Amino acid sequence: MTAKPRLDVLICAPRGFCAGVVRAIDAVEKALAVYGPPVYVRHEIVHNKYVVESLRRKGAIFVDELSEIPDTRAPVIFSAHGVPKSVPDEAATRNFFAIDATCPLVTKVHREAEVHRRRGRHIILIGHAGHPEVIGTMGQLPPGSITLVETVEDVARIDPALAAILAYVTQTTLSVDDTQQIVEALKARFPEVVGPHKEDICYATTNRQEAVKRVAPQVEAMIVVGSPNSSNSQRLREVAERAGCRVSRLILRAEDIDWALFGNISSLGVTAGASAPEVLVEEIIDAFAERYDVHVESVSTADESVFFPLPRELRAEPAE
Missing domain, CATH: 3.40.1010.20 (4-hydroxy-3-methylbut-2-enyl diphosphate reductase, catalytic domain)
Structure with a gap:
């Protein structure tokens, strides 16, 4: 039996879920647990197909607009991305039990x-x-x-x-x-333009990009685990390219790996967008482990301890 070629995997830390994404997913999970299905969610709660499908199986119903929701007393949750003011106004007009999971x-x-x-x-x-x-x-x-x-x-x-x-x-x-x-x-x-007191680009976006900048120049290829419609994931792929990594791809699942690109390398960087669960990172590394003798090292550039509490409607169990 031929020995597998060695592959050094540098895995970025931090990566994956940020506090706002954790809060949004937890809000849907909590609403399902407390009120039972269905729970309606306007727009994908976060930009990750795997997460959305998992919640759908548990009873979440995803809609693009509130007009798709029948008259109901079931919870209606707004996604982490935020909504125009017209959306909560429409929800109030229709007497929906609205829960805003917009990232703080x-x-x-x-x-x-x-x-x-x-x-x-x-x-x-x-x-x-x-x-x-x-x-x-x-x-x-x-x-x-x-x-x-x-x-x-x-x-x-x-x-x-x-x-x-x-x-x-x-x-x-x-x-x-x-x-x-x-x-x-x-x-x-416009020298007089007024900016934010504190940068608007969130801590998680900044931290993940910094980790990629550290890892990308050291590897032959970079995988960003995430969905094509995830803005922060797309930016991570671009950052890796600019940092000197010749092959940088955004991949959602192991089945999406193009082995023509990744089948003959000796070093690989891996990170994940803020809406990508760690199980998908593990799945992709497992796929490489089937072809390579994988040696994983974590490269950390920041410690994250940010926590956002659930929307107030979900912080206490309803009275019987």
Whole structure:
């Protein structure tokens, strides 16, 4: 029997679930346990097909819009990405038992934007068009009071008449480096622009990107475990490429591994987006272990101890 070739796997720490994702998933699990199925969830609770399918099997029903939900007394949960103000308004009109599982760090951005508007400022939102978090943040404010900027080039198109009243906020899951370039361009063109007191890009996004920057130059290939529609996971793949890793791929399950790319390497980096469960990381490493003599080493760049309590509607058992 031929000996398996050695594969050194550098696994990034931290990786995977962040506190906001844990809170959102726990909110659905708790609602199912306390109230029983069905529990309705507007939008995917987090951007991971594996997590969504697991919750669906337990009785969660995922919808794109509240209009898809029949009149019901069952819980209706809003996803971790946040929603426009019109959504809780519609839920209240229909007398739904609504539970908001928006990540507290996204809620922070919503509040910042609202404060800026009350102070007479026009808000620049740095983010990706069409992402649920961006739709939710833009939907906090009246039309015309917030402008989305996706690139450095977009900064040049901002109306110069707004110069004296500009403030900016950002999507929480962006590339730290890309965002820095846009912020620098914004400040160069509008020196009086007002920024957040504390960076909007969340601690988990920053920490995961830093770990990838450490590992990527040391390995021949990098796998980011996560879903294609996960913004923070896509950014991790891009960060690995920029850090010098010649093969960097976003993969959800072991069955998605392209062995033409990964079948002849001696070193591999592995991380996971903030919505990817650790079981998928283990599954992918197990797949490599079938072909290689795997030696795993953890590379840690930060300790995370952040915890967010459940939405208040779920913190106590209902009275009998």
